[in-house]
Amino acid sequence: MKIRSDIIRMYRDIHSWVGIVCGLALFIAFYAGAITMFETPLQRWASPPVQFDRPTPLEKTPELVERVLAEYPEAAGRYEIVLQTSPERPARMSWSTGPRGGGTTYFANLGEDGTLQVNSEGPSAVGQLVDDLHRQVGLPFDHEISESIMGTVSLLYFIALVSGVIVLLPTLVKDLFILRIGKNLKRLWLDFHNALGLFSLPFHIIMALTAVVFAFHHQFYDAQRATLGGGGRPPAEAHAEVPDGAEALSPLAIIARLEEQAPAFRPATLQYHFEEEHGLELRVGGVNPRYGMRGSTMGFAGVDPYSGALTMTGYMPGEQDGWFATVTSFFALHFGNFGGNPVRWGYFILGLAGAVLFYTGNLLWIETHRKKRRKGYEDREVRQTRAAKVLGALTVGISLGCVAGISLTIAAAKLLPQWVDNVAGWHFGLYYAVFLSAIAWAFVRGAARGSVELLYASAAATLAIPFTSLVSAVVPGLGWNHGGSTYLIDLVAVAGVFALVALARKTAQRIRSAPEESIWFAGRTVRGAAKDTGPVGVSSTA
């Protein structure tokens, strides 16, 4: 395809600059996002065993609710019943204090002797931390400011996608199926970056456009209402008159009624919400394996708590009209919650590939920037510019700091509850301690040496994940293992260790043979050794 060369050049500049501005934030968002694909097994892996002797039988739930509401009247506004308890959903009933559940979450169960057991030791906080990193890359600002920043990053990310494709178009047919493995390592990286970007383009377009909405939907709604009309409060939902003395149905009865009305829907949670003005409301969370879902792991159905009749099916997988199904598809495409495990793995790999895309993009920028500056000044001493050095260190420090930090804070999940009180705070602190030290380390040691050392550090931190599982298995009273799908976490971590060690070794080879002006140059020139440095023939044209 022919495109005017000035357009190509302009978009190449734009691609470099928006890439540089948002690449590192996107690395964190994608790496953490890939991990959230296995949120449920990770949460189970990281959460302590259920504290209660055994879950309250479902048929006794009304008694449990009654007892809790008598002793903890503040729970009446909003509480949740879990139909299948597990380490990450430890109790039959739970509720949160504070506005919109922002405070402490309490869990309640009935003991076998009928005593009410309540505690606030919930599932691990590590899942929430990874999710926060995914959504706000750990920006230390107010939620709204972080969201606007991430929305802007997402817009820039879309511009980077468009400009990258435009730049690639003229040579697309020639370049697409080529990986030039040879003398020119930068060419190899560029081919790799292009192939990765182009083959995962639909995924990236989806992520960019949905993330813009996730960040800016308030602003979009407000702007549309202000300029296009249609404002005002929504019409009050029609609530059927509740006859005096009517009793809410028991959870078992609700399940039975749902089974009649939507047999393919598998309910998982019953969320009750009570306000004076509209009485008791019930939202049932659940899945239908044949459909994508509005929430990351669940869809929702509005149910009349007194009759069990479906009142709102807009977000209920399998029961939606075309418009709601369309809206849901945007969410499902972002969350990858359709198609079961194959799609989850696909999203996991695409997410990691996205992180690699941004990492390679940054390194390409640095090398190109250096070459450009050199053009016409070949006689002068070739040195890295300060900008390239800083960006090199930032790229290595932030990316690997994020990898190592997430690994270490996950590994700590099985040990922290035994040693400290503020588990969530410790998870947060551990992540940031590793993350910030890695950045500092990359600056002190330089991008080249720093990257090898930080890759080994990341491998060690990741190895700590299966190691804590192993220690939990052999040392009595320390940690736990829940078996089942949680072994997946340990296995993926082991695979990650191998990948990180391989990368570390490869990078070490590279810096031994890098030319002086490359960011991979580590201070010693051993060009004679370049010949036997491995299969790709790493040589002096970095």
Added chain:
Amino acid sequence: MSTQKLTSRNWFGKASAGAIPGFALSLALCGLFARFGPGEVGFFSAQAQVTMWLMSPLWACILSFCFLFQSGARAWLWLGGANVVLWGLLYGSALPVG
């Protein structure tokens, strides 16, 4: 049209045009979708949600392609002009959409 070569040097004028009149233009296009198409503007009906979602691809595309204007001034002029036409159409046809 002059045949002046495009460059990334005057990016700020073009990008700001993509951001500001570009945003207003996306709004107007959503308005057309609601006014003359099946969309809605309002609270949480699915149609209103789709209308809101449209903002994202529209604005992102305008932001991506606004660099094809010769200069920042032209970008502001064209995008601003398109706004005048579309908003005129919207407010002229019926007030307000809903």
